[in-house]
Amino acid sequence: MSFEVQRGEEQRHSPAVDLHDIQATVLRYRPEPYFGTHLFLHINNAHGGREFLRRLAPHISSASDWWNAEDPWIAVAISYPGLVALGVPEDSLQSFPEAFRVGMAARAEKLCDYGANDPKNWDRPFGSGQIHIQVSIISDTVEKWRLTMEMARQQYQGFSSVTVLLIQNFGAQPGSLNSLGYKDSIGQPAIEGSGVDPLPGQGQPIKAGEFILGYPGESGVPLAMPQPDVLGRNSTYVGLRKYQSRVGAFNRFLQANGQTDQERELLAAKLVGRWRSGAPLTLAPAEDDVPLGGDPQRNNDFTYAGDPQGIRAPLGCHMRRMNPRDTKMPVLTDVNIHRIIRRSTTYGAPYDRSAMSEHDDEVERGIYFLFISAKAMNTLEFLQQEWINDGNFMNLGNERDPIVGLQDEGAPFTIPKEPVRHRIHGIETFNVLRGGEYLFMPSLSALNWLAGLNGDALES
Amino acid sequence: MATQKQVKTGSDQSSDLEQRVQKLRELYADASEIGKTALENVIRALKSGAPAKEPVARIESAGRIGRRQGKVSELTVIVPLAPGGAKRLRGFLEALHGSIGNELVDMVGTVHDMRFVFLDNDTKLLFCTAYDGDWDAYIEDFATKIPDILDLQFGDTEGWPGVRSPRVKDHIASHQITADFWYVANPNLTVVETRRLERIGNAMEEFLDKIS
Numbered sequence: 001m002s003f004e005v006q007r008g009e010e011q012r013h014s015p016a017v018d019l020h021d022i023q024a025t026v027l028r029y030r031p032e033p034y035f036g037t038h039l040f041l042h043i044n045n046a047h048g049g050r051e052f053l054r055r056l057a058p059h060i061s062s063a064s065d066w067w068n069a070e071d072p073w074i075a076v077a078i079s080y081p082g083l084v085a086l087g088v089p090e091d092s093l094q095s096f097p098e099a100f101r102v103g104m105a106a107r108a109e110k111l112c113d114y115g116a117n118d119p120k121n122w123d124r125p126f127g128s129g130q131i132h133i134q135v136s137i138i139s140d141t142v143e144k145w146r147l148t149m150e151m152a153r154q155q156y157q158g159f160s161s162v163t164v165l166l167i168q169n170f171g172a173q174p175g176s177l178n179s180l181g182y183k184d185s186i187g188q189p190a191i192e193g194s195g196v197d198p199l200p201g202q203g204q205p206i207k208a209g210e211f212i213l214g215y216p217g218e219s220g221v222p223l224a225m226p227q228p229d230v231l232g233r234n235s236t237y238v239g240l241r242k243y244q245s246r247v248g249a250f251n252r253f254l255q256a257n258g259q260t261d262q263e264r265e266l267l268a269a270k271l272v273g274r275w276r277s278g279a280p281l282t283l284a285p286a287e288d289d290v291p292l293g294g295d296p297q298r299n300n301d302f303t304y305a306g307d308p309q310g311i312r313a314p315l316g317c318h319m320r321r322m323n324p325r326d327t328k329m330p331v332l333t334d335v336n337i338h339r340i341i342r343r344s345t346t347y348g349a350p351y352d353r354s355a356m357s358e359h360d361d362e363v364e365r366g367i368y369f370l371f372i373s374a375k376a377m378n379t380l381e382f383l384q385q386e387w388i389n390d391g392n393f394m395n396l397g398n399e400r401d402p403i404v405g406l407q408d409e410g411a412p413f414t415i416p417k418e419p420v421r422h423r424i425h426g427i428e429t430f431n432v433l434r435g436g437e438y439l440f441m442p443s444l445s446a447l448n449w450l451a452g453l454n455g456d457a458l459e460s
Numbered sequence: 461m462a463t464q465k466q467v468k469t470g471s472d473q474s475s476d477l478e479q480r481v482q483k484l485r486e487l488y489a490d491a492s493e494i495g496k497t498a499l500e501n502v503i504r505a506l507k508s509g510a511p512a513k514e515p516v517a518r519i520e521s522a523g524r525i526g527r528r529q530g531k532v533s534e535l536t537v538i539v540p541l542a543p544g545g546a547k548r549l550r551g552f553l554e555a556l557h558g559s560i561g562n563e564l565v566d567m568v569g570t571v572h573d574m575r576f577v578f579l580d581n582d583t584k585l586l587f588c589t590a591y592d593g594d595w596d597a598y599i600e601d602f603a604t605k606i607p608d609i610l611d612l613q614f615g616d617t618e619g620w621p622g623v624r625s626p627r628v629k630d631h632i633a634s635h636q637i638t639a640d641f642w643y644v645a646n647p648n649l650t651v652v653e654t655r656r657l658e659r660i661g662n663a664m665e666e667f668l669d670k671i672s
Contacts, residue, residue: 110523110594218604219600219603219604219607219624220624221624221625221626223626224626329569330569330652330655331568331569331570331598331652332567332568332569332570332598332601332602332605332606333598333601333605334600334601334604334605336604337600337601337604378596378600381594382597385593385594385597386593386597392531392592392593392650392652392653393652395652395656397653397656
């Protein structure tokens with residue numbers, strides 16, 4: 001007898017999602033290879049800010065045909081101070097969730113962002129309230145990226161109402177590997193009603209309302225939406241986390257805990273749950289399998305049914321923490337309501353296997369991690385508290401995520417083994433937080449509403 | 461969580477104690493003779509005892525509302541019941557916990573204890589629990605995994621919007637009362653951790669039995 005609601009019991013209606021009104025970046029996977037730029041802008045006056053949005057709006061791609069990633073695209077998202085600066089009416093501003101209104105830096109305690117990750121150590125302009133608009137340009141070739149970037153530039157260059165705070169190029173990494181040398185962004189959630197069959201291993205599609213405002217979520221009810229409806233529906237939230245990768249510390253850890261290259265690479269795979277190629281330990285437990293890692297039809301096609309103890313993929317590895325799938329957990333958890341769409345973008349110097357020094361820890365390289373969720377603030381707080389900076393849900397005590405966790409001195413990492421587990425002490429923080437923002441990603445109708453294009457007069 | 465410890469010198473501690481004693485004497489000026497005598501005895505014991513140790517776990521907030529010590533949080537709710545609600549709820553709890561209720565709570569894995577007390581001629585419910593973690597971390601999980609159990613447990617309380625409602629958290633918070641004082645014996649042990657230690661302890665005893 002079970003009182004748990006089992007998936008599939010209820011009729012899963014699939015309300016089609018309004019692809020033409022949703023920004024492309026919500027659904028479109030980052031291409032590989034990829035080239036792009038994040039622009040962070042400040043609005044100097046409401047009138048000019050809306051004028052800028054009016055200029056930009058025709059260039060923002062919708063999610064129609066989102067499965068075609070050959071087209072470059074531009075995405076736009078607006079912070080709470082940005083909505084204020086645009087002159088959004090007070091009752092509408094108050095309809096946004098509190099965590100969004102106060103911003104990511106102000107929620108540091110709830111996010112376990114202390115010590116090295118404390119907002120006081122962040123790079124400017126993050127956490128300062130200065131960032132109003134983020135514009136991202138993403139493309140699969142250098143040429144298309146340059147052309148698209150130029151098109152975006154034309155919308156703000158010489159326009160005194162908008163100040164550019166930061167231009168951050170990303171991508172163009174050898175083999176599209178991230179700053180710690182792994183293939184990333186594998187295993188995105190499948191979204192119900194988005195018009196494409198899930199990839200093998202993606203699991204049953206998750207209700208659209210978890211990722212896009214205005215649709216029923218997993219509980220069957222839509223989330224509270226910012227008002228008016230035209231602003232909320234088909235919009236969503238983006239959480240941005242800028243990480244500096246401490247490549248020296250990472251390599252020193254592998255060196256100290258592996259005698260041979262083979263042992264070090266296995267340890268690197270145990271931390272993530274995947275080899276550097278992307279091949280999952282669940283399917284390739286002994287050695288890397290490059291063709292498997294590169295094959296989207298196969299590299300995510302597994303469950304943990306055959307590996308309940310984590311002998312292959314450790315219970316505490318990054319991949320298993322961030323999506324426990326069918327892992328039997330000691331805490332009642334609905335794995336479908338803590339998923340996020342990830343748009344990870346690597347910046348700076350490529351991963352360097354020979355980098356060992358503390359100086360190498362500060363060489364500019366890392367990840368602008370963007371994640372999309374209709375409840376991004378709640379979800380990030382849950383992930384940071386429960387799945388990243390704790391181990392209770394996997395029966396691992398205080399152990400933290402080996403890749404994005406904030407490690408205390410002497411912190412452990414457990415590798416299940418027969419007959420007894422192997423525990424490494426002294427894992428360090430390999431990715432240090434250097435910035436973060438919550439942003440609202442308007443639908444195309446909402447963008448027009450914000451720009452004043454549909455005739456609604458906002459306060460100026 | 462990082463715990464910032466404030467190191468206090470011996471003289472700071474004794475002046476702290478003097479201030480507290482002073483405050484207590486003022487408070488008890490109007491108390492009964494029994495109370496006054498007891499207070500003086502306790503003050504004498506306090507002053508002769510060893511200096512106070514640093515608290516093991518920092519007392520902090522459970523998040524939105526309630527108190528937290530280490531990993532454990534407390535929740536106390538007093539809420540009016542619908543007419544006939546107490547009878548239904550009593551019957552439901554008896555039926556549930558007489559059969560599989562405890563297994564169900566075991567499965568939740570974050571609940572240390574839970575009690576339902578009917579007050580004022582069955583017109584109000586007092587609900588108290590100690591649980592692991594932050595106030596709202598798992599409420600959504602309950603709403604999608606065991607919504608019917610929660611709607612039966614709280615459906616007879618006044619204004620219950622349904623566990624799936626986006627308003628459910630505000631509703632609970634509006635009836636919650638934060639404890640003024642709360643003691644936790646093992647603030648660093650979660651339910652999951654306690655069970656793990658129990659298993660390890662049993663295995664260790666079995667091992668020792670075999671080798672002795």
